Amino acid sequence: MILPIVAYGDPVLRKVCDPITQDYTGLTKLIEDMFQTMYQSNGVGIAAPQVGLPIRLFLVDTEPFSENDDLTNEEREYLKTFKRTFINARIIEEQGDSWVFNEGCLSIPGVNEDVSRLSTIIIEYQDENFNTHRETFSGLVARVIQHEYDHIEGILFTDHLSSFKKQLLKNKLNNISNGKVNVRYRMRFSEINKKGLKK
DSSP states (O other), rough: OOOOEOTTTOGGGGOBOOOOOOOOOTHHHHHHHHHHHHTTOOSSSEEGGGOOOSSSSSEEEEEGGGGOOTTTTTHHHHHHHHEEEEEEEEEEEEEEEEEEEEETTTTTTTOOOEEEEEEEEEEEOOOOOHHHHHHHHEHHHHHHHHHHHHHHTTOGGGGOOOHHHHHHHHHHHHHHHTTTTSSSOOOOOOOHHHHHHHH
């Protein structure tokens, strides 16, 4: 089932999410629905808050990045097959050089900005079967994980921008939160903002 994507301005996107256990009701279906929603909206990652749930769950599938011509065959193959479910994730360490990459977000349509992040992460998480993993990721995979991990910490990629950039984006962000945006996927706008529009 395709779920509506929660738009910028909804309080759920600002919550530090709660861990879940194996008996979380409907988890398998939720993961399946989130993958379908992500693919339908051409995303490479999606976090539970983006479908309205403040839980520590996000998914990543970097296959679309594998079409980048600047990659080696090995990098291309890795990105093409990297698909993971991250439950109760905790980034242990971020290291390496800072690098800039143009990021966007399904909850903030039409906004893409350069964001600086460290190149490598060490992360501990559980998969869909609740097996625990501790792994190191670098490059584009680390970037997507960092972006999605931010979501379960109540952080958006726009929070990493300079005050000047944020000021330039203010009207655009306000329009998104007020439902004044055209997207080709389903979105859910905050009731708070809808009430504001009716006044």
